[in-house]
Amino acid sequence: FFFGMTRCAVLIVVLWCCFIAKWNSEAESVIPREKICGGDYDCVVMRSKGFMLRLDLPDLRTATVQDVLRRLPDWVSPPKERRVLMHNGRRLEAGSKLAEYGVMLNDDIHIEDSQMLEHRDDL
Structure with missing residues (x-):
């Protein structure tokens, strides 16, 4: 009986430690996003001649190149x-x-002109 209770107590402690470790890792992963991007979202830095723009994205793991292009302002x-x-x-x-x-x-993504890239490739 005593060994059964000990095993149960050890199992509960191990499971509790796993839960706490998982919870802490999720909390730590949010801190850099909030610190770097200013909120609970991902961001990248868009660069081109004469400007730099931080672009907010819901999730870098699922965001596509087309999503980024759509979110760029017209100017x-x-x-x-x-x-x-x-x-x-x-x-x-x-x-x-x-x-x-x-x-x-927070990686840099450069915006290039397709015509300029073609001319550069021709050289």
Whole structure:
């Protein structure tokens, strides 16, 4: 009887510790988002000639390149039809998820002009 109670108590303590560890890890993952992005959401830094813009996104794991392009304001140059996004020198394809390219919280994404990229490739 005593050994059964001891096993039960040990099991409860182990489960309680696992629950506390899981809860703490989730709480810690929110802190950088709030500290870096200003709220409980993800963000990336959009850069182009003459400006820098922090863009808020609900979740970097599920956000696509198309989501980012849609959220950019109209005043951002180049014009919408010529915008190409680059991360660490790699072109981000429109249908892909940001996570596929290793985009992380507060990473820089550069906005390039597709016409300028074509001219650069020709050189």
